[in-house]
């Protein structure tokens with residue numbers, strides 16, 4: 001049985017037809033595609049930011065960081081992030097954001113605990129939930145942090161486009177599903193001793209950060225959506241089109257929209 005990737009699951013929420021193309025017909029579905037790293041394209045900028053953020057933490061020496069003043073701490077972190085003209089403002093924001101997080105950890109938990117709070121529990125974590133009766137669920141989590149006060153872990157996602165405006169309720173709804181997808185997998189396979197009950201998102205382009213606890217209702221909704229996915233796959237449909245402005249960015253638009261609607265119009269006389 002073919003796995004369901006997080007991307008496919010999120011696609012299905014947006015357009016069932018797009019999911020059908022991706023899951024059943026796209027030869028790229030199971031292939032590794034070299035990530036785009038052209039700093040002029042939005043996708044390339046996103047990849048470069050993700051790479052920079054991922055590589056920051058192994059270069060950090062927490063003992064050294066403890067001795068720095070706030071301003072020097074920002075410089076310390078910034079120096080360990082790449083210099084890429086097109087995304088430098090994002091990286092500046094990220095250095096400042098992580099410095100704030102470090103200072104908060106130091107104040108709240110002291111010198112002995114700050115490393116555990118600041119250093120992610122995992123970065124670019126691949127997760128997979130296998131089953132004998134249904135398709136496996138897979139995904140890549142950008143980062144997982146430890147929240148000592150909550151005795152919990154937090155999924156952290158980096159989103160870099162204007163589309164991901166964290167002030168928009170529907171974006172938060174989508175992110176709840178996306179992060180819930182990872183949390184469900186990792187909690188079900190008991191990857192960690194403590195549960196993942198929080199999620200957060202950083203958008204350096206919009207200079208936004210959002211963090212919240214998973215609501216029981218969102219997790220229940222996710223289970224229901226998963227049951228819906230299984231039913232659709234089993235019945236091979238129906239995969240309805242959802243025609244919206246997002247079709248303009250859809251890889252399958254030519255195939256999907258060609259001839260669509262021909263003969264469907266009724267003109268009332």
Ligand code: SF4
Nearest residue numbers: 015018242247250256
């Ligand atoms: S073009 Fe639009 S309707 Fe067609 S598959 Fe893509 S998103 Fe769905």
